[in-house]
Amino acid sequence: MISNPTLKNYLDLDYGKVTDYLVNKLRDYIRDSGKKGGVVGVSGGIDSAVTATLLSRATQNFYFLIMPSNSTPQQDLEDALHLTEMLNGKDKRTIISIDNIVENFSNVVNTRDKLIVGNIKARTRMILLYAFAQKMDYLVIGTGDKSELLLGYFTKYGDGGVDVLPIGDLFKTQVRKLGEYLKLPSRIVSKPSSPALWEGQTAEGELGVSYEVVDPILYLLEKGKGDLEITSELGVNLNLVRRIRTMVERSRHKRLPPEIFKLP
Numbered sequence: 235m236i237s238n239p240t241l242k243n244y245l246d247l248d249y250g251k252v253t254d255y256l257v258n259k260l261r262d263y264i265r266d267s268g269k270k271g272g273v274v275g276v277s278g279g280i281d282s283a284v285t286a287t288l289l290s291r292a293t294q295n296f297y298f299l300i301m302p303s304n305s306t307p308q309q310d311l312e313d314a315l316h317l318t319e320m321l322n323g324k325d326k327r328t329i330i331s332i333d334n335i336v337e338n339f340s341n342v343v344n345t346r347d348k349l350i351v352g353n354i355k356a357r358t359r360m361i362l363l364y365a366f367a368q369k370m371d372y373l374v375i376g377t378g379d380k381s382e383l384l385l386g387y388f389t390k391y392g393d394g395g396v397d398v399l400p401i402g403d404l405f406k407t408q409v410r411k412l413g414e415y416l417k418l419p420s421r422i423v424s425k426p427s428s429p430a431l432w433e434g435q436t437a438e439g440e441l442g443v444s445y446e447v448v449d450p451i452l453y454l455l456e457k458g459k460g461d462l463e464i465t466s467e468l469g470v471n472l473n474l475v476r477r478i479r480t481m482v483e484r485s486r487h488k489r490l491p492p493e494i495f496k497l498p
């Protein structure tokens with residue numbers, strides 16, 4: 235938890251204003267792109283629930299893909315179905331089991347490695363989103379939040395392969411608050427984040443730290459503060475701050491287009 239009261243302010247956004255801003259910005263972005271609407275993958279998790287809600291407010295031309303795999307909890311599938319119905323998207327959604335496609339890829343690669351297969355799942359979803367988007371003349375609307383983007387906690391060209399990131403400047407803890415403000419089902423708002431790329435995976439388990447702790451560290455790192463300063467301001471372990479800084483630095487390549495080797 236954030237012990238320093240001066241830091242609490244960064245979380246205390248006016249979520250009404252944030253909603254209006256993001257909805258208008260998304261509407262403008264789609265219009266300026268010359269595309270007709272947007273498609274988003276809905277997992278049953280908070281990021282896609284918030285993004286889908288914003289999209290449905292920005293335009294009537296929205297489409298949802300629900301793409302369960304063998305590691306998708308049944309509850310997530312039910313939550314995704316419920317959410318898309320809540321957003322009047324019953325006729326604007328397709329449910330695709332990705333297991334056959336993933337199985338084919340994995341067989342060709344001859345691997346059962348859970349990380350490799352997990353990343354194949356994320357990239358399979360990206361391919362399907364782009365195919366549907368192109369068929370409909372829509373954009374692919376990304377769901378990445380600021381915490382995941384800074385930590386590199388996403389699959390490069392998988393869930394990271396999108397056209398625009400409407401909630402990409404909101405930390406995970408803020409996305410949850412926005413979800414609460416938007417009155418999303420409490421089961422989605424309170425659900426622990428998980429990529430669900432393999433059974434039992436949770437984001438905080440894999441990262442080894444909670445978003446309640448990581449977000450303020452990321453916030454101060456972005457403000458240019460040093461490791462010792464962050465440690466004393468937040469009362470957290472120095473090694474943790476160093477580890478988070480390293481994660482941010484090492485994942486820089488995921489946030490940038492591939493480097494082009496300019497000829498001298």
Ligand SMILES: Nc1ncnc2c1ncn2[C@@H]1O[C@H](COP(=O)(O)OP(=O)(O)OC[C@H]2O[C@@H]([n+]3cccc(C(=O)O)c3)[C@H](O)[C@@H]2O)[C@@H](O)[C@H]1O
Pocket residue numbers: 349352353356382386387388389390391392393428429430431437440487
């Ligand atoms: N310096 C560098 N310059 C350019 N490219 C570099 C590079 N270092 C690695 N790479 C490339 O990046 C690849 C590694 O990145 P990547 O393929 O993404 O794989 P990686 O980062 O190893 O795995 C993805 C991570 O994101 C998590 N994830 C995935 C999907 C969704 C979510 C979620 O929150 O829902 C989370 C997943 O659980 C896992 O921990 C390397 O194999 C290499 O090709």
Ligand SMILES: Nc1ncnc2c1ncn2[C@@H]1O[C@H](COP(=O)(O)OP(=O)(O)OP(=O)(O)O)[C@@H](O)[C@H]1O
Pocket residue numbers: 274275276277278279280281282283299300301302303306359377382393426427428429430437
């Ligand atoms: N079963 C699925 N069906 C459709 N899209 C999915 C599915 N699983 C993942 N995705 C897409 O990949 C994105 C990244 O997954 P991620 O787990 O980070 O987001 P989330 O589930 O929306 O929220 P959280 O990070 O809190 O779990 C999702 O937001 C969604 O767009």
Ligand SMILES: [Mg+2]
Pocket residue numbers: 277279280427428429430
């Ligand atoms: Mg998830």
